[in-house]
Amino acid sequence: MEIAPDPELDPAAAGLRPRPRRAARSRMTARERREQLLDVGRALFAERGFQATSVEEIAARADVSKPVVYEHFGGKEGMxxxxxxxxxxxxxxxxxxxxxxxxxxKVIVESAALALLDYIESNTDGFRILVRDSPVAQATGTFSSLIGDVATQVEHLLADQFASRGLSTTSAPMYAQMLVGMIALTGQWWLEARSPDKREVAAHLVNLAWNGLGQLQAGPSLRDR
Structure with a gap:
């Protein structure tokens, strides 16, 4: 005697297709997971800022639990x-x-201006994070402190140029801050404007910086009003 298949045990007997098995999710290595979390956090911090971003939001977007974030970074501050x-x-x-x-x-000024604009174009999220103020950034470095370090390097280059032109080198640090600050602030403006093209922006920066530097006075002063 042939026993009829039970529809509850055999879906095919009831005219149902077997439910496809869900493909097993590939498990990330610890390093891959860390990089994934950093990518997610970088995008969120750039979009919302440090204070407005939560561990819950980072975990949700990375599709992990909160403990995973804490395990890798100890919290959003560490990340x-x-x-x-x-x-x-x-x-x-x-x-x-x-x-x-x-x-x-002159080539140095051109290269520095274009290098910053290149960085902004290819690392927009990273630049947004750097120019934002955060309590955490005070301990790890800020955009202003980075610009100060760059100005120190430029200071030595300007001092050599001043000496070759018979100008006092004591004002080189001040001019270095002016030059680097001008490029940095223009970069922050271009971050949102994105027009004109970065090469045109760099050309205008060099035009102002170089043509101004080429006509420096030994003892500049303001006219009396």
Whole structure:
């Protein structure tokens, strides 16, 4: 005697298709998970800022539980510090390369301006994070402190140029702050404007900086009103 299949045990007997098995999710290594969390945190910090971003939001967007975030970074402060350190290192590297002392001074100004704009274009989220103020950034480095370090490098280059033109080198530190600050603030403006093209912006920066530097007076003073 043939026993009819039970529809509850055999879906095919009831004319139902077997439910497909869900593909097993590939498990990330600890390093891959850490990088994924950093990418997620970087995007959120750039979009919302440090204070407005929560561990819950980071975990939800990364599709992990909150303990995973704490396990890797100890909290959003630890994650933010790592992100800021990476961005500072990346921007320092591109600017240091642009400030090679063997180049002609005008080429150095051109390279520095274009290097910053290149960085902003390719690392927009990172630059947004750097220019934002945060309690955590005070301990790990800020955009202003980075610009100060770059100005110190430029100071030596300007001092050599001043000496070759018979100008006093004591004002080189001040001019270095002016030059680097001008480029940095223009970069912050271009972050949102994105027009004109970065090469045109860099050309205008050099036009102002170089043509101004080319006509420096030994003892500048303001006219009496």
């Amino acid at each position: 933010y510090a790592v992100i800021v350190d990476r961005e500072v290192e990346r921007l320092t590297s591109v600017l240091t390369t642009a400030l090679a002392p063997t180049r002609h001074p």
